[in-house]
Each structure stands twice: as structure tokens, then as C-alpha cells.
Amino acid sequence: MKELKSTHFFLITSLLLFTASCNSPKPRSTDKKPNILFIMADDHAYQAISSYDGSLNQTPNIDRLAKDGMRFTNSFCTNSICGPSRAVMLTGKYSHINGHIDNNVTFDGSQQTFPKLLHEAGYQTAMIGKWHLKSDPTGFDYWNILPGQGQYYNPDFIENGERKRILGYVTDITTDIALNWFDKRDKEKPFCMLLHHKAPHRNWMPAPEYLNKYDSVDFPVPETYFDDYATRGEAERDQLMEIANDMYNSYDLKLPPINKEDSDYLEATFNRMNDKQKADWEKAYKSKNEDFINAHLTGKELAVWRYQRYMQDYLACIASVDDNIGRVLDYLDKEGLSENTIVVYTSDQGFYLGEHGWFDKRFIYEQSLRMPLIVRYPKEIKPSVNDKDMVLNLDFASTFLDFAGIPIPNDMQGRSLRKVLDSDTPDDWRDAIYYRYYEYPGPHSVKRHYGIRTQRYKLVHFYFDVDYWELFDLKNDPLEVNNLYNQPEYSSLIDSLKIKLDDLQKEYNDTTGDQFLPMPDVEVENLAKNCTVKLAFPYHKKYQGGGENGLTNGICTNEKGLGNSGYSAWQGFEGDNLDAIIDLGKITKASSISCGFLQDINSWIFLPRKVTFYISEDGKNFTLISEIKNEKEDNKLSVTREIFKADMQGQPARYIKVVAENIGVCPEWHPGKGNKAWLFADEIIVK
Numbered sequence: 272m273k274e275l276k277s278t279h280f281f282l283i284t285s286l287l288l289f290t291a292s293c294n295s296p297k298p299r300s301t302d303k304k305p306n307i308l309f310i311m312a313d314d315h316a317y318q319a320i321s322s323y324d325g326s327l328n329q330t331p332n333i334d335r336l337a338k339d340g341m342r343f344t345n346s347f348c349t350n351s352i353c354g355p356s357r358a359v360m361l362t363g364k365y366s367h368i369n370g371h372i373d374n375n376v377t378f379d380g381s382q383q384t385f386p387k388l389l390h391e392a393g394y395q396t397a398m399i400g401k402w403h404l405k406s407d408p409t410g411f412d413y414w415n416i417l418p419g420q421g422q423y424y425n426p427d428f429i430e431n432g433e434r435k436r437i438l439g440y441v442t443d444i445t446t447d448i449a450l451n452w453f454d455k456r457d458k459e460k461p462f463c464m465l466l467h468h469k470a471p472h473r474n475w476m477p478a479p480e481y482l483n484k485y486d487s488v489d490f491p492v493p494e495t496y497f498d499d500y501a502t503r504g505e506a507e508r509d510q511l512m513e514i515a516n517d518m519y520n521s522y523d524l525k526l527p528p529i530n531k532e533d534s535d536y537l538e539a540t541f542n543r544m545n546d547k548q549k550a551d552w553e554k555a556y557k558s559k560n561e562d563f564i565n566a567h568l569t570g571k572e573l574a575v576w577r578y579q580r581y582m583q584d585y586l587a588c589i590a591s592v593d594d595n596i597g598r599v600l601d602y603l604d605k606e607g608l609s610e611n612t613i614v615v616y617t618s619d620q621g622f623y624l625g626e627h628g629w630f631d632k633r634f635i636y637e638q639s640l641r642m643p644l645i646v647r648y649p650k651e652i653k654p655s656v657n658d659k660d661m662v663l664n665l666d667f668a669s670t671f672l673d674f675a676g677i678p679i680p681n682d683m684q685g686r687s688l689r690k691v692l693d694s695d696t697p698d699d700w701r702d703a704i705y706y707r708y709y710e711y712p713g714p715h716s717v718k719r720h721y722g723i724r725t726q727r728y729k730l731v732h733f734y735f736d737v738d739y740w741e742l743f744d745l746k747n748d749p750l751e752v753n754n755l756y757n758q759p760e761y762s763s764l765i766d767s768l769k770i771k772l773d774d775l776q777k778e779y780n781d782t783t784g785d786q787f788l789p790m791p792d793v794e795v796e797n798l799a800k801n802c803t804v805k806l807a808f809p810y811h812k813k814y815q816g817g818g819e820n821g822l823t824n825g826i827c828t829n830e831k832g833l834g835n836s837g838y839s840a841w842q843g844f845e846g847d848n849l850d851a852i853i854d855l856g857k858i859t860k861a862s863s864i865s866c867g868f869l870q871d872i873n874s875w876i877f878l879p880r881k882v883t884f885y886i887s888e889d890g891k892n893f894t895l896i897s898e899i900k901n902e903k904e905d906n907k908l909s910v911t912r913e914i915f916k917a918d919m920q921g922q923p924a925r926y927i928k929v930v931a932e933n934i935g936v937c938p939e940w941h942p943g944k945g946n947k948a949w950l951f952a953d954e955i956i957v958k
């Protein structure tokens with residue numbers, strides 16, 4: 272638009288154009304459409320990129336991009352967790368609009384996404400690496416993705432629907448696949464590639480060549496590592512993401528396992544290595560682990576050691592990411608593609624590297640809210656650091672469409688960054704960002720919250736099972752340890768921030784904040800309530816569904832809540848049948864008996880193959896009263912709850928036996944095929 276500003280004629284024409292199609296991008300019909308290479312790592316903290324902060328590591332290849340492009344320091348996500356952030360990027364819409372509020376949801380791939388719009392406009396589109404949205408990718412000519420979180424060593428990939436295991440290290444393989452696709456692509460068409468690395472996601476397994484890279488480095492311990500969360504609330508105190516307390520010894524810290532849970536966790540990652548890989552791995556950790564064991568560390572020293580080990584592995588994973596970005600940039604140079612390709616480097620969110628004592632993300636605080644963002648496009652972007660404009664992952668979709676000359680749909684909620692990238696930020700650029708996090712109850716137990724961040728302040732409300740606010744002054748308290756919300760002198764500031772928050776919720780249509788709350792469990796009166804239960808196979812201690820007599824405690828899952836209820840009422844059996852005898856206490860003439868079962872295939876939970884009900888007067892001789900086969904055995908419904916019910920016709924009985932047959936192992940078509948399947952039972956109800 273710059274070249275048009277000089278004459279009245281052009282000014283008027285451009286104004287007319289502007290009013291005719293408010294949201295249309297600047298057409299540059301003479302230009303060749305730019306290619307788009309959207310590189311994303313998983314959980315890559317900006318603290319671990321040397322152009323942001325060189326105190327931890329060096330990332331020379333990511334820095335190459337930063338040197339020639341625009342690097343943002345105020346780039347943020349709207350919901351700091353993997354699946355939701357990716358869904359926001361694809362759709363240009365907030366989680367409450369695109370529906371992907373947390374990692375439990377299956378992405379609705381039928382909705383509008385920027386790859387689909389680019390594809391319709393003649394782009395060749397490819398999605399390679401971590402996807403994590405559960406449904407198959409849509410809008411891509413080619414996709415080759417990791418199932419779920421993916422594995423570091425010898426990962427499985429699903430190539431346009433076909434699953435294969437590939438020998439090697441995930442970051443290298445992901446890059447190989449990308450370069451291979453570049454070679455084979457139709458060179459007449461512009462491309463858009465989403466190149467999404469798994470690394471450096473938990474459990475931070477470095478490549479063989481980097482297993483000892485940081486052994487002799489002593490990383491600076493963050494100032495807030497021993498944060499006591501004073502002035503803040505339950506959410507900060509009750510989270511389960513402390514390096515000192517919540518990491519597994521073997522799985523996370525690569526020490527010898529100390530209990531069964533620890534070794535079970537490790538098995539899934541270690542057992543897929545081949546002999547050579549296992550030998551390299553054991554050799555690399557052996558002597559440093561021995562040193563650790565002999566040192567008998569406790570207390571703060573142990574906490575610091577755990578931080579150091581975390582940093583060594585996490586940063587070693589990033590070393591491979593950086594090398595592989597170098598390979599891709601070299602390829603673009605060699606093929607003459609660098610000039611006409613927009614290269615983006617980002618992460619799905621930020622990550623804690625010991626700040627507040629934490630790993631993981633989820634909170635609205637700076638380290639997990641802020642995403643690294645570097646954009647290189649020599650044709651339009653001058654090398655610079657943008658440390659003022661607040662930009663969002665919500666803006667990516669509109670930005671890509673704008674650069675490609677495709678009209679930006681009115682229902683996208685982000686704004687194109689094109690002018691910002693041209694160092695010509697619109698005067699009405701946002702002065703506050705809106706955030707909401709939902710995944711609670713859930714992994715790491717970070718409570719639900721929403722809030723806003725302005726250039727200087729952050730206002731947060733934690734809700735659902737708590738109700739409190741926080742205010743931080745980022746200028747005077749950049750470490751966010753001093754919650755000012757309850758200090759009277761801030762009350763008028765708080766009022767004005769609440770108005771702003773309210774305005775943003777209206778603007779983004781997030782005005783029914785409780786629509787995604789998990790449904791509370793319900794209480795059901797019945798004859799079996801509070802009766803004792805004897806199980807032939809124990810329930811798994813992770814999913815206790817009320818414990819010992821949980822199947823008769825009267826507490827039932829809410830049918831609308833299902834998997835979203837946090838599994839509080841479900842009792843889980845891993846690979847085993849539910850085989851329960853309940854004692855009604857006296858001979859009773861009941862009319863019916865029922866039990867509810869869950870299917871949640873993404874969590875490897877399947878309905879039973881069949882359920883059999885028996886009755887007995889003495890607890891020894893049981894009579895079969897009903898055998899119910901699962902009519903939907905072959906269904907692939909992602910989440911469903913079925914009640915299996917038998918008619919007792921008033922026959923006298925004191926004991927009732929319920930046997931629900933676990934399908935055993937995950938079926939052929941399932942990503943977990945061959946692994947133990949879960950059976951989840953709800954309440955046994957006798958009426």
C-alpha cells in the first residue's frame with residue numbers, strides 16, 4: 272500500500288477499495304505468490320533461543336532466521352496448551368469458537384482452516400510431524416504425522432493414513448520427510464508446509480550425538496526457582512508441575528526407576544530402542560547417574576540437581592531442532608527458494624524452565640503465555656526486533672492468507688500481521704490480549720482461569736473450584752511474584768482492567784464462560800447404595816472411581832460430562848474384566864440392575880465386549896439372569912457411555928454378580944493396537 276499513498280487519485284481509489292472489502296488483503300497480482308514454511312517446535316521456550324536470551328544455550332540456525340527477519344518479544348498464545356494452540360492457529364478462532372478447548376477434544380476437521388483456503392487457492396499443502404489433534408488432518412495434499420504425542424526414538428509416522436515405524440531420531444526423520452517432499456513437489460505451484468517438530472516435548476530424550484552435550488554445564492538457577500507462592504492462591508500451590516516434586520525419576524530424569532509406576536512410564540519410550548540405541552543411552556547416563564547416587568543429595572541441593580538434569584536434556588533436544596532447521600534453511604538457499612518463502616519459527620506455547628519451580632505450561636504467566644516468534648521474508652520484512660506490538664497465535668491464519676492474496680474470512684478473529692511485519696503497525700493495534708485456559712481437572716492440575724495482559728498489567732481470574740483474582744504489574748514485578756489484587760490503591764486500575772476484559776470477552780464472543788465446565792457427578796438413590804463390593808481383579812489405582820466400594824457409593828458420572836468429568840466417578844480396569852459381587856445385606860426382591868460403561872478411544876477406553884448379570888441367595892450358587900452383548904462392538908465412536916441393564920423380575924437375591932468382559936487389547940484399527948485396553952465402569956444400580 273505504501274506506493275499508493277503519494278497521489279490523491281490513488282488515495283481515493285484505495286479508500287474505495289478499502290470500503291468495498293474491509294477484510295481483503297493487499298493484492299499484488301504481479302508478484303509470484305510466496306511460499307509458506309511454518310516451522311513449529313513443541314514446548315520450545317523463548318528462554319532457550321539465543322537470539323532471545325543467550326544465557327542457557329546457542330541456537331545458531333534459529334538465530335539465522337532472527338538475523339534476517341522480524342523477531343517478536345510480545346508474541347502470545349490464547350490458551351497455553353498443545354492441541355488448543357494448534358487449533359487456534361489453524362482456524363484463526365479462539366478455543367471457545369473452534370471447539371478445541373483442551374487436549375481431550377477431537378478436532379473438528381470439517382471447519383474452515385487456513386491450509387484449506389490456501390489449498391483452494393492453488394497452494395500445495397503439506398503437514399509433517401506433530402499434529403496432536405486426534406482427527407486426521409484435512410486441507411493437505413500430503414500429511415505424514417506422528418500419532419498422538421509421538422516418540423523420540425524409532426517413531427511411528429502415519430503417512431496419508433498409513434502407519435509405519437521409522438528407525439532413527441524423530442527430529443531428523445521429520446526433517447528428512449520434509450526435504451523429501453520438497454524435492455517431489457509440483458514446482459509450478461506455491462507451497463505451504465507445516466513442519467512441526469515433536470521436540471523438545473516431555474520426556475526430553477536427546478539424540479544419540481547429544482546425550483552428553485551439556486554434562487559439564489552449570490545452568491543458572493532461575494530467581495523464582497524456590498517460589499513459595501506467597502500472595503498468590505490455590506492454583507499456584509496445588510499445581511503438579513514442580514521440577515523438585517512432580518517429575519518421574521526414570522522417565523523424566525533418566526535415573527534408574529524407583530518404583531513400578533516409574534518403570535512402566537519408562538518402558539514405553541525405552542523399549543522401542545534397538546540394542547545399539549539402548550547401549551548408547553545406558554553408556555551416556557551411567558557414570559553421571561552413579562555420581563548422583565553417590566552424592567546422596569537431599570533438599571535444595573537435590574532440587575537444583577533435578578533442574579540441572581532437566582536443562583541438560585531439554586536443551587540437548589533443542590540442539591537437534593536447531594541443526595535440523597539449519598538443514599532446511601540450507602535447502603531453501605540451495606534451491607533459490609529463500610527469497611520468496613515466508614519462514615515462520617514458533618512454538619505451540621511457551622514453557623517453564625524452572626521459573627516458579629516449574630516445568631510444563633498452561634498458566635497465563637509470562638513464560639508459558641509468550642511464544643517465540645520469528646518471521647523471515649526478505650521481500651517484505653526488514654531485519655528487526657519488534658518489542659512493542661502484542662501479537663497472538665490467533666493472528667497467524669489471517670497473516671498467511673493476507674500474504675497469499677486470499678480474502679480473510681470475516682469470522683476469523685485474529686488480525687493479519689502483514690503491516691506489523693512491514694514495520695507499519697496500524698494505529699488501532701490491540702492494547703490488550705485475552706486468554707482462557709480450560710484443562711482442569713487434568714494433567715498437572717492447573718486450575719481454570721482467564722484474564723488479560725496489557726503492556727504493563729495482567730489481571731487473572733481463577734474459577735471453577737476456586738474463585739479469586741490476581742493483578743501483576745509487569746514493569747515493577749516482571750517475575751510475577753507480587754499479586755496486587757487485594758491492595759486498595761489498585762482498585763480503580765482493577766475496575767478499568769475489568770471493563771477492558773469484559774469488552775474483549777464481548778468482542779470475541781466469550782460471554783457464556785461456563786459452557787465448558789465439566790459436569791458434576793450425580794448422586795443416585797438405589798438398593799445397592801453403600802453395599803460392599805468384592806472384586807476378582809483390582810481396579811487401577813490411577814482411576815479409583817470412589818475407591819473400595821466406589822461402584823456402590825451412589826455417585827455416578829453425569830451423562831453429559833463423560834470423559835470431561837475428570838474420571839472422578841469411573842473405576843478403571845487395565846486389561847482386566849470387571850468381576851464384582853455386591854452384597855445387598857439381605858434377601859431383596861429387586862426389579863432391575865444396571866451398570867454404566869465408558870468408551871473414550873483416545874484414552875484407550877473401550878466398552879466391554881459383553882456384560883453378564885447373576886444373582887444368588889447364598890453368595891455361592893449364582894444363577895445367570897442376563898447376558899448382554901455389546902451391539903456396538905465395532906464402533907469407533909470417540910466418546911460414549913452405555914448403560915447395560917438387566918430385568919430382575921422381582922426374583923429374591925442377596926448377592927449380585929456383574930461380569931463385564933474387557934476387549935483385552937486395543938483393536939487393529941486403533942493407534943494403541945496390541946496394548947492393554949481399559950474398561951471403565953460407573954455405578955452398579957439396583958432398583
Ligand code: SGN
Pocket residue numbers: 313314352353354374403420472473474631714715
Ligand atoms: C502429556 C505430558 C504432560 C503434558 C501433556 C500435554 N505427560 O500428558 O507433561 O503437559 O502431555 O502436553 S507425559 O508423561 O505423557 O509426557 S501437550 O504438548 O500435548 O500439550
Ligand code: CA
Pocket residue numbers: 313314352353472619620
Ligand atoms: Ca506443547
